Amino acid sequence: MWRAGSQTWLHHLSKAGKLCVPAINVNDSVTKQKFDNLYCCRESILDSLKKTADIMFGGKQVAVCGYGEVGKGCSAALKAMGSIVYITEIDPICALQACMDGFRLAKLGDVVRQVDMVITCTGNKNIVVREHMDLMKNGCVVCNMGRSNTEIDVNSLRTPELVWQHVRAQVDHIIWPDGKRIVLLAEGRVLNLSSSTVPIYVLSITATTQALALIELFNAPEGRYKQDVYLLPKKLDEYVASLHLQTFDARLTELTDEQAKYTGLSKYGPFKPSYYR
Amino acid sequence: MWRAGSQTWLHHLSKAGKLCVPAINVNDSVTKQKFDNLYCCRESILDSLKKTADIMFGGKQVAVCGYGEVGKGCSAALKAMGSIVYITEIDPICALQACMDGFRLAKLGDVVRQVDMVITCTGNKNIVVREHMDLMKNGCVVCNMGRSNTEIDVNSLRTPELVWQHVRAQVDHIIWPDGKRIVLLAEGRVLNLSSSTVPIYVLSITATTQALALIELFNAPEGRYKQDVYLLPKKLDEYVASLHLQTFDARLTELTDEQAKYTGLSKYGPFKPSYYR
Amino acid sequence: MWRAGSQTWLHHLSKAGKLCVPAINVNDSVTKQKFDNLYCCRESILDSLKKTADIMFGGKQVAVCGYGEVGKGCSAALKAMGSIVYITEIDPICALQACMDGFRLAKLGDVVRQVDMVITCTGNKNIVVREHMDLMKNGCVVCNMGRSNTEIDVNSLRTPELVWQHVRAQVDHIIWPDGKRIVLLAEGRVLNLSSSTVPIYVLSITATTQALALIELFNAPEGRYKQDVYLLPKKLDEYVASLHLQTFDARLTELTDEQAKYTGLSKYGPFKPSYYR
Amino acid sequence: MWRAGSQTWLHHLSKAGKLCVPAINVNDSVTKQKFDNLYCCRESILDSLKKTADIMFGGKQVAVCGYGEVGKGCSAALKAMGSIVYITEIDPICALQACMDGFRLAKLGDVVRQVDMVITCTGNKNIVVREHMDLMKNGCVVCNMGRSNTEIDVNSLRTPELVWQHVRAQVDHIIWPDGKRIVLLAEGRVLNLSSSTVPIYVLSITATTQALALIELFNAPEGRYKQDVYLLPKKLDEYVASLHLQTFDARLTELTDEQAKYTGLSKYGPFKPSYYR
Numbered sequence A, B, C, D: 001m002w003r004a005g006s007q008t009w010l011h012h013l014s015k016a017g018k019l020c021v022p023a024i025n026v027n028d029s030v031t032k033q034k035f036d037n038l039y040c041c042r043e044s045i046l047d048s049l050k051k052t053a054d055i056m057f058g059g060k061q062v063a064v065c066g067y068g069e070v071g072k073g074c075s076a077a078l079k080a081m082g083s084i085v086y087i088t089e090i091d092p093i094c095a096l097q098a099c100m101d102g103f104r105l106a107k108l109g110d111v112v113r114q115v116d117m118v119i120t121c122t123g124n125k126n127i128v129v130r131e132h133m134d135l136m137k138n139g140c141v142v143c144n145m146g147r148s149n150t151e152i153d154v155n156s157l158r159t160p161e162l163v164w165q166h167v168r169a170q171v172d173h174i175i176w177p178d179g180k181r182i183v184l185l186a187e188g189r190v191l192n193l194s195s196s197t198v199p200i201y202v203l204s205i206t207a208t209t210q211a212l213a214l215i216e217l218f219n220a221p222e223g224r225y226k227q228d229v230y231l232l233p234k235k236l237d238e239y240v241a242s243l244h245l246q247t248f249d250a251r252l253t254e255l256t257d258e259q260a261k262y263t264g265l266s267k268y269g270p271f272k273p274s275y276y277r
Helices: A007-015 A030-052 A069-080 A092-100 A130-135 A191-195 A200-219 A234-248 A257-263 B007-015 B030-052 B069-080 B092-100 B130-135 B191-195 B200-219 B234-243 B257-263 C007-015 C030-052 C069-080 C092-100 C130-135 C191-195 C200-219 C234-248 C257-263 D007-015 D030-052 D069-080 D092-100 D130-135 D191-195 D200-219 D234-243 D257-263
Strands: A061-065 A084-088 A117-120 A140-144 A163-168 A171-175 A181-185 B061-065 B084-088 B117-120 B140-144 B163-168 B171-175 B181-185 C061-065 C084-088 C117-120 C140-144 C163-168 C171-175 C181-185 D061-065 D084-088 D117-120 D140-144 D163-168 D171-175 D181-185
Touching (some): A030 A069, A030 A140, A030 A181, A030 A191, A030 A200, A030 A234, A030 B092, A030 D030, A061 A069, A069 A092, A092 B030, A200 A234, A234 B092, B030 B069, B030 B140, B030 B181, B030 B191, B030 B234, B030 C030, B061 B069, B069 B084, B200 B234, C030 C069, C030 C181, C030 C191, C030 C200, C030 C234, C030 D092, C061 C069, C069 C084, C069 C092, C092 D234, C181 C191, C200 C234, C234 D092, D030 D069, D030 D140, D030 D181, D030 D191, D030 D200, D030 D234, D061 D069, D069 D084, D069 D092, D181 D191, D200 D234
Parallel strands (some): A061 A084, A061 A117, B061 B084, B061 B117, B140 B181, C061 C084, C117 C140, D061 D084, D061 D117, D117 D140, D140 D181
Antiparallel strands (some): A163 A171, A171 A181, B171 B181, C163 C171, C171 C181, D163 D171
16 A cells, blocks of 8 residues: 555556555545645646746746646646646547647657756656757756656766756756756656645545555455455545545535435445546 | 446446346546547537527636536536536535535535526436525526436426426526526526537547447457446547547657556557556 | 727827817727627637537637737637637737737747637738638638738638638638638628627626716716817726626625725725726 | 835825926836736745645635736636635726636625635735634635735734744744634735745846836936826837747737738837727
8 A cells, every 4th residue: 555656566566476465556546646646736836846946937838748647737737827838648548638628749859949848747767868858948947747766867967068056955957068058856856745845635635545545454354355456445535535525615415315216326425436537 | 338328227237137238338438438528518518508598607606516527527618718616516526626626515505596507417316406496596597418307307397386488499488476587498408419519529539439349349259248338448448539639730659668668558558557537 | 989999990080180079989998898808709709619610629729810808818718628829919018918828929820830720809901811821721710800801811712713612601611722621700700790699798888888988978078078089987987897796796895994095095986097907 | 116016106296296307107017017916926926825834725715805917816826726716806897807707706704704815915904904814714824915014904913812923934823812823924014025036037027127217217308208107108118028028939920011001000019009908
């Protein structure tokens, strides 16, 4: 029951037959995904960029690599602040969503000369490589909101002809022989974990999800869970959400008996099939 | 392999052991969900309301019942046009999303006196009942974007003391004894199917999804599918999306060999686990 | 005291000494500008395009020529519906606003090959000329929200090698020898006046402004107005707005005596200098 | 030629016959207004709130007092981040704009019990008084983006029964006898000047405006300016904007000779009447 990014690793273990206990992949629970990834990043990308690079967002051109939950949060926030955002994607479904949400879908190489900022959110490796950085314009900001260390090929910048200038915490200028600078944030580590705070509300959601998953595994009758990776049961996912609604002075509607019967749902949930997101 | 709203019926049949062939629930494929429900409704709610009630959206207060894909599309469009939107929900996860998206979560009874419009998008029955309509203010517009006929209790309006005035196609005024009128659209049937057109692009996505599902069922080797209800295989879902990207002059990124190896993905998909939405 | 577009003409008359009565340019009153131009166009551009071309907005690339109130309304609406909008401008102040609002500022010639739609909102002439239309891609929609007849050089399309096909009311296909079609709406006349309705609310604002201006001119003491063009007095402009607030169940705050004294304002307005917009 | 807030003072001096030199009110130039007030505040309100109160914006209810340029910037940013925003206004024109932009117009007293934050942007005094603060809920954040010191009646909080707890720079908790806390930022001084940085781009626009105004006054022929307060000439305003367009890789369109003649404009501006905003 680990955090974001670890689910792939759990599945690897499970496939290899090396997982010795049942595991719940809380990262893919709906509540966790939406809050820790989408909604949290929507705010922390702005916060982190202000705190480190102190840039104005209005009118800036930005490439966001990856349109999963993190990419969706980052690009929505930047668009709302007046940036022009290009999305790169490998998955045609996410790509089509980016189009319908009003973003140009491009390859990084095609827009890297013109953008003021590149943000990686893919969970993959070597998304921004030296060839890209050689093409960037002076002052381009490069940072990572996805998987730590791997997305930007920072090692390719540790070559003799480039000068590193440490400007302040989390900010390095990399200077090309012709004087061009790119602004590298957090040396390619995850930007919001390095430079921003996580709202206590999001932390509460994540911690509640983790605690409930542990309790579920502990209390489960013999045989319910094998040495495999499970999703958080829908009903627990809904319970986490309901606990956090009161902060917003939000009033939930209850099914009438007639409506419960009509839809075949219990009045106490779960309200959606387990695959519903 | 039926359309929106029929999946519950299929599952009923399947549970009752009465489903005599394998079925693919294309309605819950990602591409279909997002396009036929979210993106299509985002546009057709505005179109339908203009064509029937011809109202100005700016400054209007609207209650949207249900925050699934249809409710998300309708409320996003109306908010973008300057309406103030209240959401009602039974599912705490969707409710929390509504809060984070900037909508007040309310019970219909608590806001029904003040709103200029009520739109049902729940898939359930008797969401708007006579008691609500008795409380609505003069000129309030009532319409349904969810399940045909059931969401608004139209029958409760067919009583002697209320006068029905047919104003034009899809528009009836229901007149209370004190002169108050509510504007009922499409007699409670699905508004955008009654009053708007479906963009050819969305039709193409839906039809492609359906055709591919049929081909999949027809070509599948003996035993792959039993007499049950299945989701469209992820890879076909991605294929539908990729076929529709070219309209947008969109350029998809391809995984490098190194990236494919790192993530354990094929370069040709599927790119997400089957439960990913 | 004429409508939109006529103010230039009034100023011409005045400069030439041919204006024989005082005139109030109601078109440039704040309330009229914002409602008849900005807020009305924000809704009617979507309505008009659906009713005529029946296109899906999501993912479409659109060039909007001119970023005055009409251009601001059109581009905000299309962006909100998921279109990618390019702005053309001659005025650097409006151009900078477009940038800060998240639009790419381009010359029409530079983007005309790639866009799915061109909308003119400049009040000028020959914004879209034959050379542009020769470069457009198949299916490109061309329409005008600015000054009637002049912005699109429609006459340049009435040449023997092009075939006109009247598809339905307000929609013509112009067919090039190679089969390419462009979709011309309302033959270049003002699209929303041709194909959409004006909300009664906006009509009420415009009519009230006009009526109050007439009353002001009629009642004014000898000598207050000469044979010149005036703006609507700020206080009347505010009065029009206050009359229309009640529709929205909106509650205005009143200055306390102390606050009125501190700011040097009357509690009953006007609240802004006359040049304030 | 002073900064924001000083224009009223200049006009006072001028009316009293005490202004001994000509003055240009650069604060009311279009470029200055839009950038230093609207666009800058749109970003700095988020930045300042994160740096001081470290709150999550999504789902929060916020009262913004005043819907001038500063209030417009603050409320647009917070709405974009998922907050629910109420506006208070005295001016019916700005109030109507708030309605059409999708905000509820309310009196502060009517919403002060339910909001999570109050932001003053009026330029007036005693907008938030002790009676309001007595009604606020536990944890409510109170801050000022308008005129320094005057908008929140901070003195009314310096009474024996309330305990002040200095939490960190710019953040005080004021504790009521029953344990309720409100979070006062920057002791009521202007929040973004206290807690955020001004983007160098905005500083450049403001400084350029000021320098050009000084040059204009210095170079003006005898008699052009008297001992009065003037707006920046439109042409200089446009010049400031054009100098700052290149950052955005923005391409301005030029009038053709024919278009210049048709509109009666010079190809080099000014492009709008002086009262145009």
